[in-house]
Amino acid sequence: xxxxxxxxxxxxxxxxGEAGQPWEEMAAASSRDQEPKLPEPMESExxxxxxxxxxxxxxxxxxxxxxxxAGDLTTFGASLPGASPQDPLPSPPLxxxxxxxxxxxxxxxxxxxxxxxxxxxxxHVEHTTDDEESTPHPTSQLExxxxxxxxxxxxxxxxxxxxxSNHSQQKELRVGLFLEEDWGSNEDPDxxxxxVSEAAPNMLEIAVQNAKAYLLQTSSKxxxxxxxxxxxxxxxxxxxxxxxxxxxxxxxxxxxxxxxxSKKLDTLQNENEMLPAxxxxxxxxxxxxxxxxxxxxxxxxxxxxxxxxxxxxxSAFYFEQAGVCLGTDATYRIFLxxxxxxxxxxxxxxxxxxxxxxxxxxxxxxxxxxxEGEDEEEGEEEDVADEKAxxxxxxxxxxxxxxxxxxxxxxxxxxxxxxxxxANKYVYFVCSEPGRPWIKxxxxxxxxxxxxxxxxxxxxGRLDAPVISYPPFPxxxxxxxxxxxxxxxxxxxxxxxxxxxxxEEEGEEExEVEGGRESFEExxxxxxxxxxxxxxxxxxxxxxxxxxxxxxxxxxFNPVQKSEEEEEEExxxxxxxKAEEHDYIEQEVGPPLLTxxxxxxxxxxxxxxxxxxxxxxxxxxxxxxxRSNLWPGAYAFSNGKKFENIYIGWGHKYxxxxxxxxxxxxxxxxxxxxxxxxxxxxxxxEEEQSFRAAQAAAVLEAEQDEETEDEDEDD
Amino acid sequence: xxxxxxLLSLELASGSxxxxxxxxxxxxxxxxxxxxxxxxxxxxxFWGRILGLVGDYYIAQGLSEDQLAPRKTLYSLNCIExxxxxxxxxxxxxQTSMVNGRFMGDPSHEYEHTELQKVTEADKAFEEEVVVxxxxxxxxxxxxxxxxVAMVPRGALFKTPLGPTHVNRTxxxxxxxxxxxxxxxxHFKEATELKNKTxxxxxxxxxxxxxxxxxxxxxxxxxxxxxxxRGNALVVLRSLLWPGLTFFHAPYTKNYGYIYVGTGEKxxxxxxxx
Numbered sequence: 001x002x003x004x005x006x007x008x009x010x011x012x013x014x015x016x017g018e019a020g021q022p023w024e025e026m027a028a029a030s031s032r033d034q035e036p037k038l039p040e041p042m043e044s045e046x047x048x049x050x051x052x053x054x055x056x057x058x059x060x061x062x063x064x065x066x067x068x069x070a071g072d073l074t075t076f077g078a079s080l081p082g083a084s085p086q087d088p089l090p091s092p093p094l095x096x097x098x099x100x101x102x103x104x105x106x107x108x109x110x111x112x113x114x115x116x117x118x119x120x121x122x123x124h125v126e127h128t129t130d131d132e133e134s135t136p137h138p139t140s141q142l143e144x145x146x147x148x149x150x151x152x153x154x155x156x157x158x159x160x161x162x163x164x165s166n167h168s169q170q171k172e173l174r175v176g177l178f179l180e181e182d183w184g185s186n187e188d189p190d191x192x193x194x195x196v197s198e199a200a201p202n203m204l205e206i207a208v209q210n211a212k213a214y215l216l217q218t219s220s221k222x223x224x225x226x227x228x229x230x231x232x233x234x235x236x237x238x239x240x241x242x243x244x245x246x247x248x249x250x251x252x253x254x255x256x257x258x259x260x261x262s263k264k265l266d267t268l269q270n271e272n273e274m275l276p277a278x279x280x281x282x283x284x285x286x287x288x289x290x291x292x293x294x295x296x297x298x299x300x301x302x303x304x305x306x307x308x309x310x311x312x313x314x315s316a317f318y319f320e321q322a323g324v325c326l327g328t329d330a331t332y333r334i335f336l337x338x339x340x341x342x343x344x345x346x347x348x349x350x351x352x353x354x355x356x357x358x359x360x361x362x363x364x365x366x367x368x369x370x371x372e373g374e375d376e377e378e379g380e381e382e383d384v385a386d387e388k389a390x391x392x393x394x395x396x397x398x399x400x401x402x403x404x405x406x407x408x409x410x411x412x413x414x415x416x417x418x419x420x421x422x423a424n425k426y427v428y429f430v431c432s433e434p435g436r437p438w439i440k441x442x443x444x445x446x447x448x449x450x451x452x453x454x455x456x457x458x459x460x461g462r463l464d465a466p467v468i469s470y471p472p473f474p475x476x477x478x479x480x481x482x483x484x485x486x487x488x489x490x491x492x493x494x495x496x497x498x499x500x501x502x503x504e505e506e507g508e509e510e511x512e513v514e515g516g517r518e519s520f521e522e523x524x525x526x527x528x529x530x531x532x533x534x535x536x537x538x539x540x541x542x543x544x545x546x547x548x549x550x551x552x553x554x555x556x557f558n559p560v561q562k563s564e565e566e567e568e569e570e571x572x573x574x575x576x577x578k579a580e581e582h583d584y585i586e587q588e589v590g591p592p593l594l595t596x597x598x599x600x601x602x603x604x605x606x607x608x609x610x611x612x613x614x615x616x617x618x619x620x621x622x623x624x625x626x627r628s629n630l631w632p633g634a635y636a637f638s639n640g641k642k643f644e645n646i647y648i649g650w651g652h653k654y655x656x657x658x659x660x661x662x663x664x665x666x667x668x669x670x671x672x673x674x675x676x677x678x679x680x681x682x683x684x685x686e687e688e689q690s691f692r693a694a695q696a697a698a699v700l701e702a703e704q705d706e707e708t709e710d711e712d713e714d715d
Numbered sequence: 716x717x718x719x720x721x722l723l724s725l726e727l728a729s730g731s732x733x734x735x736x737x738x739x740x741x742x743x744x745x746x747x748x749x750x751x752x753x754x755x756x757x758x759x760x761f762w763g764r765i766l767g768l769v770g771d772y773y774i775a776q777g778l779s780e781d782q783l784a785p786r787k788t789l790y791s792l793n794c795i796e797x798x799x800x801x802x803x804x805x806x807x808x809x810q811t812s813m814v815n816g817r818f819m820g821d822p823s824h825e826y827e828h829t830e831l832q833k834v835t836e837a838d839k840a841f842e843e844e845v846v847v848x849x850x851x852x853x854x855x856x857x858x859x860x861x862x863x864v865a866m867v868p869r870g871a872l873f874k875t876p877l878g879p880t881h882v883n884r885t886x887x888x889x890x891x892x893x894x895x896x897x898x899x900x901x902h903f904k905e906a907t908e909l910k911n912k913t914x915x916x917x918x919x920x921x922x923x924x925x926x927x928x929x930x931x932x933x934x935x936x937x938x939x940x941x942x943x944x945r946g947n948a949l950v951v952l953r954s955l956l957w958p959g960l961t962f963f964h965a966p967y968t969k970n971y972g973y974i975y976v977g978t979g980e981k982x983x984x985x986x987x988x989x
Contacts, residue, residue: 251885277946323736327729355732357953359940458955458988606817610768615738632978648732650958656816659984
């Protein structure tokens with residue numbers, strides 16, 4: 001069979017299949033059925049072609065074959081590794097469409113069996129030319145003398161190939177290799193063919209040479225030539241042995257081409273591209289190393305004693321049961337970053353608040369309470385702003401009195417709450433990735449909260465980005481972020497009923513009337529609530545963060561009082577006006593601290609909270625999970641004794657209606673209408689004439705009066 | 716995300732914070748395997764989770780050989796038993812366009828809304844109570860999200876001359892510079908905008924790879940947020956139009972996928988928020 005295959009190869013339509021055959025034989029790994037030695041009956045040839053056999057069956061042996069110098073088909077045969085000539089090489093993927101290259105071999109009987117197979121095959125592959133076949137010289141391990149015989153019978157045929165093949169010797173051309181083998185093997189059994197082959201070797205030689213020369217032409221665009229490319233590609237295919245290689249052959253071809261060019265630029269590109277990843281890894285490595293400071297055991301003890309670091313991993317475990325997770329290693333890194341925060345700042349209590357997603361970067365937020373007396377406050381800026389506003393109103397007074405004075409008075413800025421109270425109870429730190437430095441967010445002012453309620457903007461991820469909106473937000477993204485954090489905390493931080501209780505020290509009831517109790521402490525006698533109860537009834541959960549009033553503060557601030565203090569700077573007129581106004585301002589009241597969340601308002605038939613058991617399959621160990629519908633992304637869990645809140649989301653409230661920006665306010669009437677500034681119509685012609693007539697009449701009268709007076713005097 | 720690489724995909728997509736609890740994960744792995752066998756799908760994708768008030772819907776999609784053929788959608792309430800959803804029709808989309816608000820979580824829940832219909836001949840306006848089942852709403856929402864934001868990276872699928880689209884086995888991931896561009900990602904559906912491209916643009920396209928619409932021309936512009944996480948080792952795209960859709964891809968590797976975990980409502984306020 002091999003002989004026939006060889007013959008076929010020589011023919012124009014020689015298909016790789018046949019080429020494959022010897023290959024297969026040589027392939028120790030070939031999965032085909034074992035076959036006796038090479039010389040097989042020709043009839044069996046068609047068989048092999050039809051049998052599909054992956055090229056992959058060819059072992060590395062062809063490679064070794066390639067390395068030997070061209071020339072010797074006999075060696076080819078001889079060196080065939082013990083692989084039993086397996087038989088039917090299935091129509092091997094190697095298509096050697098020598099269709100165009102070699103004139104059809106006269107041995108029709110051989111070809112008839114195979115022509116179809118070959119032609120089809122030729123569609124696929126890159127053309128490996130006869131040259132290639134001849135190239136792999138013969139390292140070959142063609143077994144069997146039969147091969148040798150066949151080889152000898154057609155020595156000249158391969159020769160032209162050999163000649164040119166020397167050129168490509170350097171490459172490992174398996175294809176060529178096995179083609180040669182085929183030739184060798186094919187020749188053997190066939191008796192007719194040798195004759196034919198000898199008959200037109202010259203034509204074939206020339207054709208082969210031409211074909212090879214054509215294939216070796218260097219492309220005008222690159223330094224490749226088709227011959228080398230095809231051989232590279234086939235080498236790669238044979239190395240990797242993908243399944244159904246014919247389907248992906250184009251991609252393989254592209255990959256080979258790419259491989260040529262990237263060699264020189266490799267190191268440069270790779271370094272640049274991955275740089276940020278390496279930087280981040282370095283920073284994060286620093287996180288891991290911080291624990292290795294050799295500051296003595298004392299520090300260790302201190303650390304353990306005053307541990308204000310929350311057990312983030314434990315909370316993360318519970319949240320994962322609820323379906324909220326940031327990835328285990330990401331959470332661990334957050335844990336380490338929090339530790340870094342607590343080590344560098346004097347912190348009394350710390351908690352991982354959550355993650356706010358942004359357009360370009362995200363924010364990891366930590367909620368922190370400083371130790372007593374160790375605050376770093378920057379509240380002076382706000383006061384300066386207030387004074388400026390007052391200063392402007394004074395300037396108006398100094399101008400000439402003739403100008404009408406505007407009525408408009410900027411509404412009194414509501415002062416922000418003191419730190420540690422109300423909305424500023426905790427201080428928040430943000431960072432974009434664990435390992436990056438933590439940045440402290442400024443305190444929130446009531447006006448920021450009021451405006452934040454009216455706008456809805458995505459966070460970009462950069463703290464200094466301006467927030468462009470209507471109504472204009474007083475501040476940049478860090479202020480907006482802080483305002484949203486305050487709103488979210490006030491709206492969604494809940495705990496099981498009884499976990500916190502009011503301290504018993506408060507005897508001042510006045511405070512209650514005004515702002516409600518502010519402080520609470522953990523209840524040491526808290527016994528836990530069964531998880532089922534937590535899930536079934538919302539009244540078992542309470543808010544432990546003060547509600548923010550419409551004014552923007554938690555504790556009502558009466559702007560009237562403050563204005564009375566500032567009366568010194570203002571005119572009496574204004575005093576009176578203010579006195580009138582304060583009657584209309586009513587105290588704003590919100591739900592007191594520790595109200596159960598069953599009192600929360602519904603959002604248009606949607607309950608504000610959704611409760612779930614974390615797992616229905618194993619309810620004994622399940623935990624209660626609370627999901628907020630008002631602030632999508634806010635979760636709370638409790639296993640009866642422990643609880644935790646977290647927020648992971650975009651930072652916006654849910655509203656069933658579409659957002660509409662508020663309309664601009666009506667135009668103020670700045671000046672009082674009066675005759676001085678009221679426009680009057682120009683008089684019409686009749687009016688003017690009658691006016692003139694009246695004037696003339698008056699003048700006449702006056703003259704007459706004078707004349708009479710003169711006359712009188714004369715008398 | 717492919718059910719074959721579910722665990723890895725969930726880990727990579729966890730940056731948005733929405734994941735699955737361990738028991739759901741375990742149930743998914745088993746049940747999706749069975750779904751694949753029973754329905755004879757070539758690939759099963761875990762599409763995501765729609766959060767309802769009472770219960771959540773877990774959605775999966777099955778693909779046949781041709782990746783662009785209409786996908787079959789299945790839903791489950793407990794990740795164990797899956798039911799096939801009917802394909803979305805125009806009529807369904809029309810009906811559900813009037814329904815707003817959260818999903819209940821109960822597939823037989825019915826939304827009622829009244830429609831005013833004027834019969835011009837008789838000049839009478841009468842109200843009609845239209846009832847829409849939640850299942851229908853689910854079908855149309857999943858379909859809308861699919862058409863709007865389901866995506867694949869360029870090169871992950873390729874089209875053969877015979878017609879069907881296949882998974883590209885030689886896809887080795889986008890390079891870093893490509894990964895940062897919106898134009899390297901395509902909508903996972905039949906192309907609708909391709910013919911509108913100029914001839915110059917069309918000349919540069921590779922017909923076997925560029926046969927879907929890219930994300931570049933999505934309206935409104937800026938409705939995608941591209942971020943690199945873990946340094947440059949992971950690119951995450953989040954849709955702002957349908958908040959909750961996260962697409963992840965690790966450059967230079969074959970890992971990519973998308974998952975939707977959200978309330979199933981479109982973010983119509985997007986232009987105000989950008």
